[in-house]
Amino acid sequence: MHLIQELAAGVLERVEKGRTLTEALAQAQRKQELSPAERGALQDITYGSLRQLGQLRFVLRRLVPKPLPVPEIERLLLVALYQLLHTRAADYAVVDQAVNAAAKLAHGKFKGLVNGVLRNALRQRDELLAAAQRDNEARYNHPRWWLQRLRAAYPAQWADILDESNRHPPMTLRVNARHGDAAGYVAELAAQGMAARALDSHAVLLEVPCNVRELPGFADGRVSVQDWGAQQAARWLDVQHGMRVLDACAAPGGKSGHLLELADIELTALDVDAARLTRVTDNLVRLGLAANVVAADAGQPAVWWDGKPFDRILADVPCSASGVVRRHPDIKWLRRPADFAALGQQQGALSDALWPLLAAGGKMLYATCSIMPEENRQQVEAFLQRHPDAQLLQDEQLLPTAEHDGFYYALLAKRS
């Protein structure tokens, strides 16, 4: 098991240096042949450590007031503290493994320190956790600047949003409307001993997340995994048979698939990232549906657009992803306050570039998985100022709850 601690500490290091958790985990798994159980353990420990990083750092500084000269030892301690404070792993085993892992670093100089710190953590557990509750970054496990922004935007809800963002995410399914509905699929799951409930006509919330291989009909495209908040996009766009539709930021293709399930449309699924775009193709193959899949920059339509206007455009623009932090706990530590200016610029430029591609009387849905107003309502207000032929039909800020992630949608119509 000390191998898992070492790998987990390495994943934390790569995230600290700016890699996403998904990339860092994939790299660790490529480097080392792991059994399915070890892969699961590595995933649980890294996701958990990043979810609780504010608290773990606070506890570590209480036990060792100054950062250690060897950052690998710091990360090893954070991982071991996560295991001691938040998992059912046997205390003695966690400490032994961390000491063995420390023996391999810095000529074993910190073996004794690692042993002492972890034993102190166990002895002082209750006091340390109580003290962490009194420090906002430790209590809410988000950077201080993030707390301030959220507090300003949501004076009444900020603490609930943060608590929700620190929970494990729900696993929600979208039943392919071409093959069935939520009520029928819930019954099918029940017959297999899997508890679930319908959220609407085609969305199903699983009581316990599972591997997709256990889902009846997954391989045949009868069902997909998609958060309920994300499922609102295709519904809002209200696609009808025969329409020309553009999904301008399509990868990995969750919303493209949903749009195609709802009507026989001519869909262009575009994304600038050719590697991510292969996942759109894979998803559509599994669903047995087809689109014109294009690797190109949505902001440069002259390069790829045939000049025929679209009846519907989905602009699911790149964003801070602040509404899906519980699925990607690295996000809150990777983002910087300065990112919002660059993201806002990109969001405005993409919306402006896409607007001329929309037919008169057509609709464009501006979407983000962010809860920050500067990426959402404020972007749309500025867009409406720049485009007098645009009318806001409806917008909604979804905040993360037990049933869905945080999303923003604004449905814009082009005056005829």
Ligand SMILES: C[S@@+](CC[C@H](N)C(=O)[O-])C[C@H]1O[C@@H](n2cnc3c(N)ncnc32)[C@H](O)[C@@H]1O
């Ligand atoms: C929020 S994700 C889209 C999620 C997708 N709509 C879904 O439901 O599965 C944003 C996507 O925008 C893409 N993107 C970023 N800049 C782009 C650009 N200039 N043109 C096209 N796609 C872009 C990214 O590669 C990323 O895949």
